[in-house]
Amino acid sequence: MANAPHGNVLKDLHARDAPLREQLLAESEQLVDLRLTERQLCDLELIMNGGFSPLEGFMGQKDYESVVETLRLAGGALFPMPITLDVSQEQVDSLKLAEGTRVTLRDSRDESPLAILTISSIYKPNKSNEAEKVFGADDSAHPAVHYIHNSVKDFYVGGNVQAIHAPEHYDYVELRYTPRELRAYFDKLSWRRVVAFQTRNPMHRAHRELTVRAARQQRANVLVHPVVGLTKPGDVDHFTRVRVYEAIIRTYPKGMAALALLPLAMRMGGPREAVWHAIIRKNFGATHFIVGRDHAGPGKNSQGKDFYGPYDAQELVTKYKDELAIEMVPFQMMSYIPDQDTYMPVDEIPKGTVTADISGTELRRRLKTGAPIPDWFSYEAVVKVLRESYPAKAQQGFTILLTGYVNSGANAIAKALESQFQQQAGRSVSLLLGDTIRSELSAELGFAPEERHKNLQRLAFVAAELSRAGAAVIATPIAPYAHSRKAAKSHIVQNGGAGGGNFFLVHVATPLEHCEKTDRRGVYARARAGQIKGFTGIDDKYETPDDADLVVDLSKQTVLEATHAIILCLETAGLIGMA
Numbered sequence: 346m347a348n349a350p351h352g353n354v355l356k357d358l359h360a361r362d363a364p365l366r367e368q369l370l371a372e373s374e375q376l377v378d379l380r381l382t383e384r385q386l387c388d389l390e391l392i393m394n395g396g397f398s399p400l401e402g403f404m405g406q407k408d409y410e411s412v413v414e415t416l417r418l419a420g421g422a423l424f425p426m427p428i429t430l431d432v433s434q435e436q437v438d439s440l441k442l443a444e445g446t447r448v449t450l451r452d453s454r455d456e457s458p459l460a461i462l463t464i465s466s467i468y469k470p471n472k473s474n475e476a477e478k479v480f481g482a483d484d485s486a487h488p489a490v491h492y493i494h495n496s497v498k499d500f501y502v503g504g505n506v507q508a509i510h511a512p513e514h515y516d517y518v519e520l521r522y523t524p525r526e527l528r529a530y531f532d533k534l535s536w537r538r539v540v541a542f543q544t545r546n547p548m549h550r551a552h553r554e555l556t557v558r559a560a561r562q563q564r565a566n567v568l569v570h571p572v573v574g575l576t577k578p579g580d581v582d583h584f585t586r587v588r589v590y591e592a593i594i595r596t597y598p599k600g601m602a603a604l605a606l607l608p609l610a611m612r613m614g615g616p617r618e619a620v621w622h623a624i625i626r627k628n629f630g631a632t633h634f635i636v637g638r639d640h641a642g643p644g645k646n647s648q649g650k651d652f653y654g655p656y657d658a659q660e661l662v663t664k665y666k667d668e669l670a671i672e673m674v675p676f677q678m679m680s681y682i683p684d685q686d687t688y689m690p691v692d693e694i695p696k697g698t699v700t701a702d703i704s705g706t707e708l709r710r711r712l713k714t715g716a717p718i719p720d721w722f723s724y725e726a727v728v729k730v731l732r733e734s735y736p737a738k739a740q741q742g743f744t745i746l747l748t749g750y751v752n753s754g755a756n757a758i759a760k761a762l763e764s765q766f767q768q769q770a771g772r773s774v775s776l777l778l779g780d781t782i783r784s785e786l787s788a789e790l791g792f793a794p795e796e797r798h799k800n801l802q803r804l805a806f807v808a809a810e811l812s813r814a815g816a817a818v819i820a821t822p823i824a825p826y827a828h829s830r831k832a833a834k835s836h837i838v839q840n841g842g843a844g845g846g847n848f849f850l851v852h853v854a855t856p857l858e859h860c861e862k863t864d865r866r867g868v869y870a871r872a873r874a875g876q877i878k879g880f881t882g883i884d885d886k887y888e889t890p891d892d893a894d895l896v897v898d899l900s901k902q903t904v905l906e907a908t909h910a911i912i913l914c915l916e917t918a919g920l921i922g923m924a
């Protein structure tokens with residue numbers, strides 16, 4: 346038998362409401378709608394499948410206030426995290442939300458109806474108090490506090506929900522288990538004691554060792570139960586992590602461990618979150634739960650200090666251990682002992698023993714540079730997954746934006762670079778010449794300032810997509826305005842690669858006189874004659890970049906010299922090896 350759910354009854358609303366489903370579906374079409382945010386969707390999924398038992402809906406005012414102040418629902422059951430549905434004043438007014446109103450909760454991704462909420466209370470929360478009491482400080486350096494003040498709307502609507510359909514998932518469907526499914530799985534395998542491991546990070550050998558050790562100590566099986574809903578901003582994306590978990594699960598002793606994904610929206614609420622996690626794991630049938638050092642910690646506050654003490658979470662879980670009825674297994678920090686080729690809990694290692702560790706920062710450095718990641722630290726299959734998602738610099742895409750006057754020679758340099766990159770192989774090369782972009786993407790645009798701006802942003806969009814896919818992108822718009830170049834750079838840096846796109850601004854600073862003198866097509870002559878209006882350098886400005894990564898000038902350098910300077914710049918950045 347799996348562990349009893351919190352409150353002894355699994356609130357599987359899908360099972361409960363199945364007989365009413367057709368009726369609810371028909372009614373949902375007649376009601377006003379709320380489209381749920383990502384966090385609300387995660388919460389609703391766990392309310393409906395019983396992961397948040399004993400909740401049957403979003404918290405009304407009494408439960409909310411009681412949870413915030415005492416970690417208990419108004420009826421007395423332990424529940425440390427407010428689960429609320431926020432709406433704006435405008436929504437309250439336009440949808441005429443009031444006590445008793447029935448509202449369809451829809452998936453904002455595809456509009457599908459998921460549940461009907463019967464509003465039992467509408468109230469205005471004291472957000473600062475919520476931040477102080479639940480997260481320990483009204484400090485926006487805490488991601489959940491930041492969320493409260495920046496994303497949460499002004500009113501909460503509470504009430505029970507009736508389930509129509511679980512939010513649809515299209516990724517890793519086979520690894521997503523509801524509490525009912527996981528309980529059935531444990532029963533099928535006769536797993537009586539299950540130690541659940543919560544994680545939002547890739548797992549390596551130390552994690553595998555500590556979970557195996559916990560399982561052996563407790564004579565239990567292991568449930569690797571990672572969060573794939575919302576985690577801390579900046580975390581490794583869940584697609585990559587799940588591939589890592591799939592690789593690591595194969596390294597456990599046969600029959601010891603299972604992997605199931607949890608669609609939880611974490612709050613990074615430290616001690617309260619640890620108690621909440623324990624309740625959730627209990628609802629999923631686990632009998633034991635590993636609570637980490639600084640469990641669900643949000644990092645540093647605005648004064649640079651940790652929000653919570655390293656053992657606060659373990660202490661709070663211990664405080665409520667009788668009511669929780671899921672046994673806490675304290676997470677043991679493991680270190681590698683090279684002499685014995687083994688891992689041991691840090692507190693059991695004799696003084697003076699040589700140990701080895703690789704920090705998160707060091708791991709990221711090794712991924713970035715392609716430096717080896719030793720077998721004692723991780724598994725080849727895990728490292729392979731991480732290297733695919735976080736390719737070393739030498740495998741990453743990049744964008745070189747060559748800006749300068751018409752006939753500055755930027756196109757000649759771009760074509761020479763293209764040949765050199767083709768010669769190097771390893772990346773696909775994309776040449777986005779100014780006139781190609783104009784004819785293929787911006788045919789309807791002219792040369793007014795806002796049109797030039799738009800043209801460059803379109804180019805940046807394409808460049809970022811290509812860079813992210815690993816291409817070498819060489820672009821040659823005039824790009825005369827500083828603010829447009831900055832916007833383009835920022836888009837490419839943000840979207841052009843997993844750890845930030847690689848972007849280089851090269852100013853082809855060939856002087857205007859030279860560009861004009863060597864112009865064999867006569868464009869400058871036509872501009873001077875007034876046949877082309879608003880021509881860059883003649884009657885429209887070119888703002889000289891003060892942020893170029895490199896300046897070249899074809900009145901003083903040959904194309905090959907300029908190209909070579911660019912290649913050296915890329916080599917310094919680790920993006921290409923020299924031939």
Ligand SMILES: Nc1ncnc2c1ncn2[C@@H]1O[C@H](COP(=O)(O)OS(=O)(=O)O)[C@@H](OP(=O)(O)O)[C@H]1O
Nearest residue numbers: 751779780792797800822823824825878879880881
């Ligand atoms: N008013 C005006 N000002 C500047 N350039 C003009 C203008 N009108 C047309 N052209 C021709 O358009 C080409 C430059 O377009 P770009 O997209 O690179 O310019 S911008 O970045 O949007 O400013 C470039 O063409 P190519 O030299 O064939 O690349 C210019 O000759």
